[in-house]
Amino acid sequence: MIKLEPEILQAVEKPARYTGHELNAVHKDWDEVDCHFALAMADTYEVGMSNLGLKILYEVLNNRQDTACERVYAPWTDMEAIMRERSIPLFSLESFTEIKKFDFLGFTLQYEMIYSNILNMLDLAGIPIWAKDRNDEASFIVGGGPTVYNTEPIADFFDFFILGEGEEVISEVAETFVKWKREGKPGGRKGFLKEVAKLEGIYVPSFYNVKYNEKGYFSSIEPKEPEARAKIYKRVIKDLDSVHFVEKPVMPYIGIVHDRIMLELFRGCTRGCRFCQAGTSYRPIRERSREYLRGLARKLVDSSGYNEMSLTSLSSADYSCLGELVDDLFADFEGEKV
Ligand code: SF4
Structure with a gap:
């Protein structure tokens, strides 16, 4: 040690x-x-x-x-x-x-x-x-x-x-x-x-x-080894609601670059901008459900004490129920100054 x-x-x-x-x-x-x-x-x-x-x-x-x-x-x-x-x-x-x-x-x-x-x-x-x-x-x-x-x-x-x-x-x-x-x-x-x-x-x-x-x-x-695959395919999580997401982020004692809750709405991006690596490599687009995100937001606020949350994705404004989710979050955290 x-x-x-x-x-x-x-x-x-x-x-x-x-x-x-x-x-x-x-x-x-x-x-x-x-x-x-x-x-x-x-x-x-x-x-x-x-x-x-x-x-x-x-x-x-x-x-x-x-x-x-x-x-x-x-x-x-x-x-x-x-x-x-x-x-x-x-x-x-x-x-x-x-x-x-x-x-x-x-x-x-x-x-x-x-x-x-x-x-x-x-x-x-x-x-x-x-x-x-x-x-x-x-x-x-x-x-x-x-x-x-x-x-x-x-x-x-x-x-x-x-x-x-x-x-x-x-x-x-x-x-x-x-x-x-x-x-x-x-x-x-x-x-x-x-x-x-x-x-x-x-x-x-x-x-x-x-x-x-x-x-x-x-x-x-x-x-050159029998165990090695001739083609290797990237791993893709098909259902984002089914895998673990952060619930208890480690809380720093000093300011960090992204010092707030990150609520990841979806992965992938439909835009296909020609210059963008992420837009291609994170395909296909997969969304988390509004209900799942709502529950996750509550857990993250309770476990971290953060009063700020970013709705994180490559292109968050494209989330299909963004308006409804934001309404949910405002209602859930009303009076908590989040
Ligand atoms: S992530 Fe942004 S820059 Fe990349 S393809 Fe999507 S919209 Fe375009």
Whole structure:
């Protein structure tokens, strides 16, 4: 367990980025679970804490009895300098455990500009940067999020990627890991990758031959292991009302970028603007029901204490019963100053 001395916290900007213990953070006994999962964003605490996908996956994983999920974000440069000077490894915000002790380190890949931060975080954690250099004891490095539709620039650094929406498949990954571990880890690291590659939506780069032409452009990709799929389809949640959504968001002690309830109305977008990646990659359009959202809004206000809520989607004004939902919410929270 990493212990941060008060003098360290007093020397850095925004020490609450590193102290954890926020309302709704989940603390589990490490010895009582089989799967330890660190969810990461290679950006500052304020940005990472604002990411809706991470909030959802944090609850999905922690809702599993056999799994403990904790958070880690990129330290700001002042903290990184101290960590390197004092040989403090990257640590999680719940149990202050060294990140390299986790079974998985999962990065959400929101934009390409943070790729270099990912490598820096791996280095700070003491985890080999190249996937090929990791031994059986090393954490599995996982990527998911909007940029996985072009993984090749970073494929050599990841053990596997999750394509598409993660609510269901992240739990399948944890389940596969727990089974593999309880069976005595057959086949070692590669044995687990062979198992996880069987899941729809999983891409294990080391199981494919990728060719480039004489100009250095990508030309082909072919599986080289029997478990690797020739085509990998992104995971899509068909019924958004049927999967878990955030109910108890972790409440920061400092201001974060998106510091309010995010009520996600729907995924996908019908507009098809030519310049927009999200409009294509999040297809098809799927709405949450008005009744479900109404119940969710109540739970979120009660569990967080927030008095502000955003109706979040790619194009929220296109929600088919937006007017009715807004009327419902005004009625439900009348007098509560939400
Ligand atoms: S998300 Fe916005 S920019 Fe993208 S296709 Fe929809 S309306 Fe257009």
